[in-house]
Amino acid sequence: xxxxxxxxxxxxxxxxxxxxxxxxxxxxxxxxxxxxxxxxxxxxxxxxxxxxxxxxxxxxxxxxxxxxxxxxxxxxxxxxxxxxxxxxxxxxxxxxxxxxxxxxxxxxxxxxxxxxxxxxxxxxxxxxxxxxxxxxxxxxxxxxxxxxxxxxxxxxxxxxxxxxxxxxxxxxxxxxxxxxxxxxxxxxxxxxxxxxxxxxxxxxxxxxxxxxxxxxxxxxxxxxxxxxxxxxxxxxxxxxxxxxxxxxxxxxxxxxxxxxxxxxxxxxxxxxxxxxxxxxxxxxxxxxxxx
Amino acid sequence: xxxxxxxxxxxxxxxxxxxxxxxxxxxxxxxxxxxxxxxxxxxxxxxxxxxxxxxxxxxxxxxxxxxxxxxxxxxxxxxxxxxxxxxxxxxxxxxxxxxxxxxxxxxxxxxxxxxxxxxxxxxxxxxxxxxxxxxxxxxxxxxxxxxxxxxxxxxxxxxxxxxxxxxxxxxxxxxxxxxxxxxxxxxxxxxxxxxxxxxxxxxxxxxxxxxxxxxxxxxxxxxxxxxxxxxxxxxxxxxxxxxxxxxxxxxxxxxxxxxxxxxxxxxxxxxxxxxxxxxxxxxxxxxxxxxxxxxxxxxxxxxxxxxxxxxxxxxxxxxxx
Amino acid sequence: xxxxxxxxxxxxxxxxxxxxxxxxxxxxxxxxxxxxxxxxxxxxxxxxxxxxxxxxxxxxxxxxxxxxxxxxxxxxxxxxxxxxxxxxxxxxxxxxxxxxxxxxxxxxxxxxxxxxxxxxxxxxxxxxxxxxxxxxxxxxxxxxxxxxxxxxxxxxxxxxxxxxxxxxxxxxxxxxxxxxxxxxxxxxxxxxxxxxxxxxxxxxxxxxxxxxxxxxxxxxxxxxxxxxxxxxxxxxxxxxxxxx
Numbered sequence: 001x002x003x004x005x006x007x008x009x010x011x012x013x014x015x016x017x018x019x020x021x022x023x024x025x026x027x028x029x030x031x032x033x034x035x036x037x038x039x040x041x042x043x044x045x046x047x048x049x050x051x052x053x054x055x056x057x058x059x060x061x062x063x064x065x066x067x068x069x070x071x072x073x074x075x076x077x078x079x080x081x082x083x084x085x086x087x088x089x090x091x092x093x094x095x096x097x098x099x100x101x102x103x104x105x106x107x108x109x110x111x112x113x114x115x116x117x118x119x120x121x122x123x124x125x126x127x128x129x130x131x132x133x134x135x136x137x138x139x140x141x142x143x144x145x146x147x148x149x150x151x152x153x154x155x156x157x158x159x160x161x162x163x164x165x166x167x168x169x170x171x172x173x174x175x176x177x178x179x180x181x182x183x184x185x186x187x188x189x190x191x192x193x194x195x196x197x198x199x200x201x202x203x204x205x206x207x208x209x210x211x212x213x214x215x216x217x218x219x220x221x222x223x224x225x226x227x228x229x230x231x232x233x234x235x236x237x238x239x240x241x242x243x244x245x246x247x248x249x250x251x252x253x254x255x256x257x258x259x260x261x262x263x264x265x266x267x268x269x270x271x272x273x274x275x276x277x278x279x280x281x282x283x284x285x286x287x288x289x290x291x
Numbered sequence: 292x293x294x295x296x297x298x299x300x301x302x303x304x305x306x307x308x309x310x311x312x313x314x315x316x317x318x319x320x321x322x323x324x325x326x327x328x329x330x331x332x333x334x335x336x337x338x339x340x341x342x343x344x345x346x347x348x349x350x351x352x353x354x355x356x357x358x359x360x361x362x363x364x365x366x367x368x369x370x371x372x373x374x375x376x377x378x379x380x381x382x383x384x385x386x387x388x389x390x391x392x393x394x395x396x397x398x399x400x401x402x403x404x405x406x407x408x409x410x411x412x413x414x415x416x417x418x419x420x421x422x423x424x425x426x427x428x429x430x431x432x433x434x435x436x437x438x439x440x441x442x443x444x445x446x447x448x449x450x451x452x453x454x455x456x457x458x459x460x461x462x463x464x465x466x467x468x469x470x471x472x473x474x475x476x477x478x479x480x481x482x483x484x485x486x487x488x489x490x491x492x493x494x495x496x497x498x499x500x501x502x503x504x505x506x507x508x509x510x511x512x513x514x515x516x517x518x519x520x521x522x523x524x525x526x527x528x529x530x531x532x533x534x535x536x537x538x539x540x541x542x543x544x545x546x547x548x549x550x551x552x553x554x555x556x557x558x559x560x561x562x563x564x565x566x567x568x569x570x571x572x573x574x575x576x577x578x579x580x581x582x583x584x585x586x587x588x589x590x591x592x593x594x595x596x597x598x599x600x601x602x603x604x605x606x607x608x609x610x611x612x
Numbered sequence: 613x614x615x616x617x618x619x620x621x622x623x624x625x626x627x628x629x630x631x632x633x634x635x636x637x638x639x640x641x642x643x644x645x646x647x648x649x650x651x652x653x654x655x656x657x658x659x660x661x662x663x664x665x666x667x668x669x670x671x672x673x674x675x676x677x678x679x680x681x682x683x684x685x686x687x688x689x690x691x692x693x694x695x696x697x698x699x700x701x702x703x704x705x706x707x708x709x710x711x712x713x714x715x716x717x718x719x720x721x722x723x724x725x726x727x728x729x730x731x732x733x734x735x736x737x738x739x740x741x742x743x744x745x746x747x748x749x750x751x752x753x754x755x756x757x758x759x760x761x762x763x764x765x766x767x768x769x770x771x772x773x774x775x776x777x778x779x780x781x782x783x784x785x786x787x788x789x790x791x792x793x794x795x796x797x798x799x800x801x802x803x804x805x806x807x808x809x810x811x812x813x814x815x816x817x818x819x820x821x822x823x824x825x826x827x828x829x830x831x832x833x834x835x836x837x838x839x840x841x842x843x844x845x846x847x848x849x850x851x852x853x854x855x856x
Contacts, residue, residue, distance in 0.1 A: 494685045
């Protein structure tokens with residue numbers, strides 16, 4: 001168990017952890033503001049991957065440039081999904097909300113399967129084999145870009161929530177919906193924003209993954225479960241928690257995979273999940289509001 | 292739960308009678324298969340309903356119990372030549388253990404947390420089954436080679452005995468749910484679902500009752516797993532412990548009518564043929580696409596008809612939700 | 613022997629002391645009123661006694677047994693019942709089913725529980741609405757339903773949390789009469805109330821709570837004239853019967 005192997009494993013974990021964090025932050029944002037657990041979060045990552053795949057393939061552009069199209073499209077998609085579906089269950093309680101987003105998740109997966117088949121696709125990109133060296137540790141360039149972009153977006157979101165009026169309105173809605181109404185703020189605006197952003201984050205995560213991850217219709221479910229674990233670990237509604245949790249889980253998986261068994265790496269996150277649920281359900285930073 | 296005006300009680304008995312005599316009219320294998328599958332999923336849905344509909348906790352990990360039953364019986368059969376009737380009892384015992392292990396810590400968690408925890412348990416089981424492949428056959432699963440009619444080993448050449456066993460299991464499951472629904476136990480579950488704090492204030496130990504419902508649900512589900520394994524003659528982790536299966540079970544009950552006795556039965560009658568249709572239309576590589584119906588109908592039901600499709604056929608009695 | 617003995621009860625929520633050094637007794641058959649300004653801690657005390665929260669300090673004796681920190685269902689079995697300030701009915705079930713659930717505490721038979729439920733509904737005057745879904749009831753009827761459900765558990769001690777709020781004078785008189793009749797059957801009652809008319813009409817003894825501590829105790833008229841009590845209420849203004 002050489003030091004280099006340990007370092008490499010840690011770095012790999014950190015790199016993938018950034019993407020996890022991005023998906024998880026979207027999830028925690030939606031939960032924080034709307035108190036809805038979006039079981040379909042992973043599917044929007046999947047859609048982001050396919051979107052990137054098709055657009056960059058058809059327009060023959062660098063996948064990262066697709067982001068200029070992806071971001072507005074996904075935000076609008078989030079708005080659409082909210083208006084047609086989510087809006088109707090905001091006040092209907094746990095059961096309806098879980099079932100609706102679960103149904104959406106299943107539906108999106110199946111439609112993807114129907115349209116694009118179960119073949120694993122991968123994005124042809126010259127960047128795929130590019131690597132960086134940091135001392136004895138090798139990092140793949142697309143993964144580094146993914147981590148950097150993810151960090152920038154999450155930190156940007158944190159600034160947005162704490163500095164801007166709209167962001168503060170979102171935090172207020174998360175904390176107490178009734179009070180927000182009396183203050184004259186329409187919580188629905190914050191819902192649309194939260195859901196749109198949450199979905200977009202998932203889509204961007206998909207885009208960032210596509211240069212180095214296989215694209216297939218059920219890829220979402222893996223990231224879905226991992227995102228839930230991270231959100232529970234970090235605390236539902238805590239952006240900081242989702243960020244740190246994402247990096248932590250990424251590292252835990254990577255280390256388990258390298259030193260115990262690749263097949264058990266996923267197990268590590270589930271075990272962490274159950275431990276957190278039973279010992280500290282509020283998570284590391286949880287308090288129920290958006291923070 | 293739902294009071295059927297006495298006139299409507301006739302329909303299930305009629306359907307039951309038809310189901311009993313059907314094989315005398317036709318033993319067409321395709322029909323037998325569809326109906327057997329309907330019976331299986333209806334039973335699974337009824338079991339799910341005990342926790343999901345009556346107690347209001349959405350379990351998305353029922354496949355864990357299904358798989359425990361299936362693998363236990365299969366392994367005992369292969370290694371010790373033990374009849375699945377006994378192997379199944381072992382499986383049920385393990386399922387009880389699993390239910391206690393899962394239920395005890397998770398029932399105090401809020402809705403979505405509970406559902407996520409059930410998913411986590413099933414996934415952990417699936418990963419472990421894949422990992423210990425020397426023992427369990429790993430991702431390739433275990434095949435049971437057919438060696439001729441052996442009733443005690445649940446091996447039959449004809450589909451008809453399987454059909455009747457599945458029908459019997461369904462009747463047993465529905466019977467159990469019916470007894471529970473009308474008794475104090477079922478009423479307490481409804482109270483917990485409607486308002487747990489109020490229920491506790493009138494003497495209901497909510498954790499205990501939820502756990503009991505979960506255990507019963509687990510036992511029924513595991514026995515169905517045993518049957519399924521020997522009916523199909525094959526088990527693998529994705530098939531019997533997968534998330535897909537858990538979702539299909541939950542959706543069958545919900546689309547049919549969550550919390551209603553006959554809900555899951557209606558759900559199975561609607562969904563299984565639809566899934567078959569989808570398979571034939573888009574079969575092969577796109578086989579998973581039949582889940583599109585499940586997802587779509589689930590959303591429709593949640594948005595427009597939360598009481599499920601059952602309510603299309605019957606008027607609501609005195610109680611409903 | 614006193615039916616309920618509360619000694620040294622104390623509870624803090626995250627650094628904020630909600631109730632402090634609460635001592636009182638309730639004798640069998642009494643109707644005791646617990647009054648005080650909003651936020652004084654009245655419901656907290658009931659929550660502590662009936663098991664919703666665990667006290668940080670103090671003991672609770674019920675019929676001589678130490679019941680401190682027992683779960684709510686255990687206390688219900690021993691004979692404590694309550695209503696909630698924010699009414700908690702079973703919305704998707706009918707009125708009859710709601711009450712039947714209370715009766716199940718004392719019997720396993722659905723038929724017997726149903727019978728008992730019908731009796732209780734007669735007693736509180738809601739037989740007509742027995743098949744109505746609870747969620748379709750008005751607030752006033754919901755409160756009465758909650759009361760009926762609590763009665764069905766055959767309690768020895770009944771906690772009523774602001775059951776008179778929002779009632780018009782006629783409804784108020786009816787409610788007072790029902791509670792009087794309940795007490796006449798031998799049920800001891802602790803009444804959290806703001807409506808002074810009810811307090812005076814029903815209670816033999818009044819406990820005044822302010823900022824988590826007991827301010828005064830005694831017969832209604834005497835307590836009302838207590839200077840400290842009047843001052844505690846001054847910011848609120850008196851809430852007289854019938855107007856709110």
